[in-house]
Amino acid sequence: MTTSPDSYGANDQRAQLEALYAVMAPKGLLPLWESLHALVLAEPKSPALPWRWGYAEVRDYLMRAGDIISAEQAERRVLIMENPGLPGLSAITPSLYAGLQLILPGEVAPCHRHTQNALRFVMEGGGAFTALDGEKAIMQPFDLVLTPAGQWHDHGNETGHPMIWLDGLDIPTVRLFDCSFAERLDVAAHPETVPAGDTLARYGHNMRPLRGSVADRRPATRPLFHYRYTDWRSALEAMAASAEIDPHLGHALEFLNPADGGPILSTMSAHVRLLPSGFETRTRQATDGTVFVLVEGEATLLLGDQEIRLGARDMVVVPSWRPYRFQAHSQTIIFGYSDKASQMKLDLYRECNH
Structure with missing residues (x-):
């Protein structure tokens, strides 16, 4: 067998390139032409995997942890829901974090603040609180409570039963930009500044204190931080009673920031569906990988040939650009959050309905 002159030339070129790469590498230089195909993709190919966390199983592990370590010792007693496709990153999608937090009767999770935005979706228990800058939000199941970046917050449980909620944070996003700051208050709980529910009374009825008045005490860009289940559920039911159903989403409502009508947080969006x-939705895909909680009912999440059965309080993640649809076996209520807010600011967001 003979080798053509062209083959000799190709082999010689490869050897020269490899020699050049070896010299450049210690200088922090790499050839783009060797990796361009992997850096600029024709469409998203998320390393995250679709994954379900059964609430009953996770709750059992969380309660066992509660027997061993206190909220004060842990600062935040949370089980991270790490995507198996993102090992070692404490991430549920490349840009988002999720975890289940437990506060037992009589406990306080100490007051701190940080660069990261956070949302809390209550899974179990009622009557415990998240305090934001000294104002308590008394939480009930399926309430949504926000702790925006830079605001002091602590959690406490003065009831006789455990309190569990889903934490959603933009930790991986903040890590990407290398801009994390955090500090702890020198006392476990922030001194109370106003009565519980004060913000809802001032900002929660499509009204606000007149700008510049002494009563206008919340940050101008993000005044509201408590979205009650009793409010959003009745709004969703009313919509379902009169509106035409969307074939890809069902009946869907997005949580809004009343200051500007935009997403609830600067980096994260949240919504609910009925x-x-x-009912079976038509296939949909979007660039915002989304964490879903099945609030009520029974449903199957379909991703190509993969079927994921979901019961009440089960949690599941759908990675970016993964086509999916839901089958509802009974009336089903779903909560979801994603990084859509970040993507829209950066002109990255895209969706496709089939």
């Missing part, structure tokens, strides 16, 4: 019994 799917009537027997």
Whole structure:
């Protein structure tokens, strides 16, 4: 067998390139032409995997942890929901974090603040609180409570039963930009500044204190931080009773920042859906990988040939650009949060309905 002159030339070129790469590497230089195909993709190919966390199982592990370590010792007693496709990153998608937090009766999770934005979706228990800058939000199941970046917050449970909620944070996003700051208050709980529910009274009725008045005490860009289940559920039910159903989303409402009508946080968006019994959504895909909680009912999440059965309080993640649809086996209520807010600011967001 003979080797053509062209083959000799190709082999010689490769050897020269490899020699050049070896000299450049210690200088922090790499050839783009060797990796361009992997850096600029034709479409998203997320390393995250679709994954379900059954609430009952996670709750059992969380309660066992509660027997061993206190909220004060842990600062935040949380089980991280790490995506198996993102090992070692404490991330549920490349840009988002998720975890289940437990506060037992009589405990206080100490007051701190940080660069990261956070949302809390209550899974179990009622009557415990998240305090934001000294104002308590008394939490009930399926309430949504925000702790925006830079605001002091602590959690406490003065009831006789455990309190569990889903934490959603933009930790991986902040890590990407290398801009994390955090500090702890020198006392466990922030001194109370106003009565519980004060913000809802001032800002929660499509009204606000007149700008410049002494009553206008919340940050101008993000005044509201407590979205009650009783409010959003009745709004969703009213919509379902009169509105035409969207074939890809079901009946869906997005949580809004009343200051500007935009997403609830600067980096994260959240919404709820109602799917009537027997309803199956059409296939949809979007660039915002989304964490879903099945609030009520039974449903199956379909991703190509993969079927994920979901019951009440189960949690599941759908990675970026993964086509999916839901089948509702009974009336189903779903909560979801994603990094859509970040993507829209950066002109990155895209969706496709089939």
